[in-house]
Amino acid sequence: MLPLPRRLDPLLRDPATLVAAASTQRHLRELHAHLLVSGRLASRSLHAALLASLASSDDRHLSYARLLLPRRPATLLVHNSLLRALACGQRPHLAFGAFRDLPLAPDNYSFTFLVRAATALAASTPGVAPGLDANLIAGSVHASALRRGHATDTHVQSGVVSMYAAAGDVGAARTAFAEIASPDVVCVTAMVGALATGGEVDAARELFDGTPQRDHVAWNAMIAGYVHVGRSREALKVFDKMQHAGAAVGEATLVSVLTACAQLGALERGKWVHSYLCNRGMRVSVTLGTALVDMYSKCGAVAAAMDVFESMGERNVYTWTSAVSGLAMNGMGRQCLELFSRMGRAGVEPNGVTFVAVLRGCSMAGLVDEGRACFDSIKSKHRIDPWLEHYGCTVDLYGRAGRFDDAISFxxxxxxxxxxxxxxxxxxxxxxxxxxxxxxxxxxxxxxxxxxxxxxxxxxxxxxxxxxxxxxxxxxxxxxxxxxxxxLPGCSAIEFDGRVYEFFVGGKTHPRYKEIEMMLAEMTERLKIQGYVANTKDVMFDIEEEEKEGAISLHSEKLALAFGLIALPEGTEIRIVKNLRVCKDCHDYTKLVSKVFNREIVMRDRNRFHHFKDGACSCKDYW
DNA sequence: CTAGGGTTAG
CATH class of the missing domain: 1.25.40 (Serine Threonine Protein Phosphatase 5, Tetratricopeptide repeat)
Structure with missing residues (x-):
């Protein structure tokens, strides 16, 4: 065997680095020549590995990989490697052509990669492979596996189930699953995942509860499923059970749990997750970091969100968008715009979601001209066709500022x-x-x-x-x-002692209802001294509720507020999450409570945050 | 020196 140039030595240990190092076709040819002449390419494993990493790098190298392919007697191993690389790459549909051109009969490995390609295609954003119908492909891939007798392979089976799920066809996933004689853990989990992400969480739960076959991935699928349909409290309950059952809590688990906390506005629980992962020395990946930023933002803890954001080593468009959106919903329009321009300087390309966040930030802070410039840049600078939401945000921008003529002509x-x-x-x-x-x-x-x-x-x-x-x-x-x-009935939630309590208008079911009623009386009394006059203007929409016998005619946020005053220790913030917009009366009321009771109150409404302190609100009465 | 299931932004 001829010696290789020294500089190639370290590259040989890992073909992926080798490929990365070959930035041009000329380099690649040079490397190839060396490998060939030195006889190293005769090694079947190096040949396969080289091929695979070539195929997964980019299109130039991909074509080189195809060139390399027939240089050696065909083995399924090498062809399967190529299939895998294609299926996992940026353009998964290329695997179909390679599959068709296989010089040997495909085996069970070939089919797992083919299934994976179909899954990736179904999950990919439209436009990756125009003209291809993910559902049709899923069906034909499955049919092909059946025809060739590889549909009984357990890897293929679980792959097929999640392939149908990715294609949005839960029914087909069900049918495929029903035909598996004895599904293993992974197959069951795939089915749980298919049901959970397909919106059929209850069916997923039934399957999950009914099988002894569950590992941490199945738990994760259940938690994610509940979060997906907005049943975050159940998600947290499942998480508790998961810990009790001793299943391995990992990054995927915590990401879903943090999303649940964000939905609920459960800051204490979210903080707990944060310290849990720190204590366990887990690496804060982009995904996990983004989930933390999102959780803190949606709990109104912007400073904590920004701390996490600044500490992250890697940030993607999700991370930036979460942070921008966090500033927007907390009414920090200036900072939101600043962060957005920093995003541009960091070279991260914003997408449609980012623009929704920036526009909302401008609108909340009354930055009309900046917002309009931003809207115009969506198309002119970023080549994105504005979404209907972007139009809606811009109308909101003009409208809030009272610029009706601009709004109408827009x-x-x-x-x-x-x-x-x-x-x-x-x-x-x-x-x-x-x-x-x-x-x-x-x-x-x-x-x-x-x-x-x-x-x-x-x-x-x-x-x-x-x-x-x-x-x-x-x-x-x-x-x-x-x-x-x-x-839609108004509902306010408040976290106490690790649990989320919900209050509805006229709700009398709370165990501490008597205390709440007394506190409400006290609140109103003390507020009246400060000159509070009930503003019943907006309240009339709860007349239906008032008509119910004995119901108290107060909006849910007042009940939650009273409960917060009773239950939470003095000096702590009271954080309330409301499912609708706050009405004027409750807003005035809460401002006064923050002054009279000397408490900071953070209220998340349907659209944004209100931070109440000393009788004033961060929204400056503009919401 | 090839395999399967779960995870983030509106």
Missing amino acids: INAMPVEPHEGVWGALLNASRIHKNVELGKYAMNKLIAIESKNDAAHVLLSNIYAESQNWKGVSNVRNMMKAKGVKK
Whole structure:
């Protein structure tokens, strides 16, 4: 064997580095020549490894890999390596061509890679392989495996189940799973995952509970499934059971758990996860770090979110978007824009989601011109076709600032038909600026698209109420009755002692209801001394609830607030998560409570955060 | 010197 140039020595130990080092075709040819002449390429394993890493690097090298392929007598091993590289690469559909051109009969390995390619294709964003239908491909890949007698291989079986899941066909996954004679753990887990991510969490849970075959991945699938459909409290319960069962808690687990905490606004629990992973010396990967940033942001702890963000070594578009969005929903528009431009300097390309966040940041902080410039840059600079949401955000931007003419001409200039979000933004702006005529106009446009939009009806009614137009208010209510529009009940949640407690309007079910009632009386008494006058203008939408016998006619956030004052130790923040927007009365009320009781109160509403302190709110009464 | 299932932003 001829000696190789010294500099190639270390590269040989790892063909992947070798390929990476060959930045041009010329380098590659040189390396290839050396390997060939020195006789090293005769080694079957090196040949296979070289091929595989060539194939997975990029298109130039991929073609080189194909060139290399016929240089040696065909072995399935080498061809399967290529298949694997293609299936796991950027353009998974290339594996189909390679599969068709196999010079030997495919074996079970070939099929696992083929299945993987179909899975990757189904999961990939549209546009990776235009013209290919992931569902059709999934079906034919499965059929092909059956025909060739490899559908009984357990790796193929589990792969097929998750392939159908990735293609969004839970039914097909079910059928495929039902035909497996004795599914192993991985197959069962694949099915649990297919059901859980396909939105059928209860079915997933049933399968999960009914099998002794469960490992940590199955637990992870269950937790992720609950989070996926917004049943985060159940996700946390499963996590508790998982720890009790002694299953291995890993990164995937914690990412889902953090997402659950973010949804619930469960800061204490989220902090616990953070220290848990620190104590266990886990590496904070991009994914985990992003989940932490998101959790802290959505719990209103922006400073903590930014600390994690700054400490991260690697950040991707998800990370940046989470951070930008965190600043936006906490009303920190300036900082949000600054971070966004830093993102540009860091060379991370924003996507549509990033722009939703930036536009919302501008809108919350009243940065109209900056926001408009940002909207224009979506297409001109970033070559993204603006989404309907981007239009909606921009209408919101103008509308909040009271620039109705700009808002209207912006809508008129839209190249696409405005959707309910656009009219909803205009409707909300009409409420903020008490513009009845514009509100009616927006409402008519909106109900032409979505006649039963409950939030819109509430907004319109509030507009009437604020202008003392009680006839208008009752008209809206009659309209709602006639159309059967149901208002989503308000719900406020508060975390106490590691548990999340929920309060509904008129809810009397809480075990400490008596205490809450007494505290409410005390609160109102002490607030009255400060000159608080109940503002019942916006409250009328809970009349239905008030009519219920004995129900207390208070919005859920007041109940949660009272509970917080009772249960949480003095000096700690009270954090409340509400599923709807806060009404004016509750907002005033909470401001006063923060002063009279000398407590900081953080309230997350449907759209944003309110940080109450000393009788003022961070939103500057602009929401 | 080839395999399967779970994980982040609106």
